[in-house]
Amino acid sequence: MHNCKTTRERLTELLLDGADPRMVLAPELRACAECREEFDALNETLRAATRLIETATPPESYWPGYHERLKQRLHAAQQPRVEPGQYVHSRSWLTRFFVSSIRVPVPVGLAIIMIVGLAFALSIRVPAEPSIVHVPVEVPVIQERTVERIVYREKRSRKARPRQVSTRHDSTLASLEGFKPAEEVKLTVIKGGSGNEK
Amino acid sequence: MTDNEADLIRRAQADDANAFCSLAERYARRIYLLAFHYCRNAQDAEDLSQEVWLKAYQALAGFRSDSSFYTWLRRITINAFLNHQRAGTFRQQGQTTVVELVDADSEAVFDSRAASPETVYNKVLFESVMNALEELTPSQRLMFLLRHYDGMSYDEIAAAMNCSTGTVKKGVSRAISKLRAKLDTDNDEPERLTRLAEC
Numbered sequence: 004m005h006n007c008k009t010t011r012e013r014l015t016e017l018l019l020d021g022a023d024p025r026m027v028l029a030p031e032l033r034a035c036a037e038c039r040e041e042f043d044a045l046n047e048t049l050r051a052a053t054r055l056i057e058t059a060t061p062p063e064s065y066w067p068g069y070h071e072r073l074k075q076r077l078h079a080a081q082q083p084r085v086e087p088g089q090y091v092h093s094r095s096w097l098t099r100f101f102v103s104s105i106r107v108p109v110p111v112g113l114a115i116i117m118i119v120g121l122a123f124a125l126s127i128r129v130p131a132e133p134s135i136v137h138v139p140v141e142v143p144v145i146q147e148r149t150v151e152r153i154v155y156r157e158k159r160s161r162k163a164r165p166r167q168v169s170t171r172h173d174s175t176l177a178s179l180e181g182f183k184p185a186e187e188v189k190l191t192v193i194k195g196g197s198g199n200e201k
Numbered sequence: 202m203t204d205n206e207a208d209l210i211r212r213a214q215a216d217d218a219n220a221f222c223s224l225a226e227r228y229a230r231r232i233y234l235l236a237f238h239y240c241r242n243a244q245d246a247e248d249l250s251q252e253v254w255l256k257a258y259q260a261l262a263g264f265r266s267d268s269s270f271y272t273w274l275r276r277i278t279i280n281a282f283l284n285h286q287r288a289g290t291f292r293q294q295g296q297t298t299v300v301e302l303v304d305a306d307s308e309a310v311f312d313s314r315a316a317s318p319e320t321v322y323n324k325v326l327f328e329s330v331m332n333a334l335e336e337l338t339p340s341q342r343l344m345f346l347l348r349h350y351d352g353m354s355y356d357e358i359a360a361a362m363n364c365s366t367g368t369v370k371k372g373v374s375r376a377i378s379k380l381r382a383k384l385d386t387d388n389d390e391p392e393r394l395t396r397l398a399e400c
Binding site (some may be wrong): 012015017019021044045047048049052053054055056058059060061066069070073074076078080081093115 | 324
């Protein structure tokens with residue numbers, strides 16, 4: 004079964020390989036006019052591209068100058084090449100240690116710089132955790148004692164309340180011995196007053 | 202690899218610059234043409250191809266004859282091309298074409314008065330194909346050149362350019378389609394110029 008797409012792909016491959024598709028794909032090309040047209044166009048394009056090589060090749064007179072310039076560049080760039088495993092003895096190991104460099108990919112280098120920077124920033128911002136030192140300290144303890152005492156005070160009043168002394172009369176009297184009233188009550192009687200006056 | 206070439210490689214590895222130049226003379230044209238079709242500028246092609254030789258000279262101690270010298274050299278060439286592509290250090294296209302270089306180098310190569318119709322046709326075809334190559338991306342151009350001019354297989358190109366075989370196939374196919382479209386557009390130009398040359 005003829006398939007134009009497959010045939011065109013095969014045509015390109017055969018032409019790029021330098022083969023003649025008319026030998027390999029003869030039945031396909033005979034059967035399909037479009038594929039024949041495609042073959043002609045492809046063939047013409049690739050032939051034109053190939054002829055470009057002939058046209059673009061510089062003449063022989065160009066090459067001596069080219070090689071002379073190449074020689075000059077080689078001599079200019081010529082440096083002592085180091086074979087694998089061979090060491091350069093012209094410099095001391097200390098000099099080589101300080102001038103040697105290693106190639107690090109950019110992402111790896113950036114990651115290292117970021118990690119170091121972050122660690123540095125964190126070490127500055129977070130204070131060091133205080134260390135706990137146990138030191139015995141003598142503290143004087145004040146021992147207090149609460150003493151409760153009931154104090155009875157005599158209320159001062161002008162009018163003496165009736166005291167309930169009926170049951171404890173004897174003992175009260177006994178306890179009032181030696182009591183000296185601190186206040187005196189003076190009564191002044193005004194004669195010739197009304198009946199309400201005292 | 203011939204005995205002579207192996208001997209030249211050994212001597213070049215022992216720091217014999219003349220032996221290395223002899224090696225360079227063998228492959229200089231191939232490398233130069235690859236470079237020229239890649240950057241489409243004669244001066245860039247010379248700079249780029251000579252840079253390839255310098256890199257090859259510096260790395261020659263690491264060549265172990267596991268592959269042919271040209272295969273090893275081609276790997277260096279592709280890497281140099283890709284580095285230039287990333288750096289974007291090429292001149293503007295069209296400053297110096299190889300035809301101008303040839304004209305300046307040898308007066309008889311292209312003289313418009315004495316040019317045969319075939320020479321005019323070649324020049325126009327050259328310009329057409331160079332314009333068509335300009336339409337391609339650098340990667341497509343390199344894939345096409347390696348496949349068509351250098352005869353590398355898709356797998357070899359994929360390994361050299363660090364991409365999949367499918368990507369290379371697609372790149373080459375697109376390159377051919379673009380070239381075909383561009384050359385179809387410029388189809389009338391050769392006939393017109395051939396007529397001019399005949400007058």
